[in-house]
Amino acid sequence: MxxxxxxxxxxxxxxxxxxxxxxxxxxxxxxxxxxxxxxxxxxxxxxxDPPPAPHGLTDRERQVLVLVARGLSNRQVGRELGISQNTAGVHVSRILAKLGAASRTEAAAVAHRAGWTTDDA
Structure with a gap:
């Protein structure tokens, strides 16, 4: 089978x-x-054939972005996901670059528009 x-x-x-x-x-x-x-x-x-990731983000980057959109610092993101603060920072830098965002706030706005910050995201 x-x-x-x-x-x-x-x-x-x-x-x-x-x-x-x-x-x-x-x-x-x-x-x-x-x-x-x-x-x-x-x-x-x-x-x-999985669908392409929205905005070119990996699953982990999307997880990080959702936490950033909720106002968490890199240290808090790291603690939440079981990664180091530095690794969280690298993820945030890559997210900003992929989204063409100048700040965490701009990136958070993308997450909100995509509906990723709702309870079911």
Whole structure:
């Protein structure tokens, strides 16, 4: 069945091994196609081709941006996400560059307009 391959892919993704995750998904896609399970094959295809990140931000950068938009300092962001204050600062610098924002306030405005600062974001 394709489901074990999907689970292997998820485990590899959580471990940070994107190449192994993608390989396991490709195997799952092949199995699903061979079995003729179109809904599962479509679901796997969606996983293989994720939508582009909004504004070119990584998932972690988006997490940082949401916290910055809530008014957290780099130290507080680091504490919240389990990263160092310096790493949080690097993320903030990259976010500002990607958004073309001159300040944390401008970046926060992007997060608010995108709806990322709501309770369900």
């Amino acid at each position: 394709a489901e074990p391959a999907v689970r292997v892919s998820q485990a590899a993704g959580r471990a940070g091994d994107r190449e192994a995750a993608r390989a396991a998904l490709a195997e799952a896609a092949t199995i699903a196609a061979d079995l003729g399970t179109a809904p599962l094959a479509a679901r796997i295809a969606d996983l293989l």
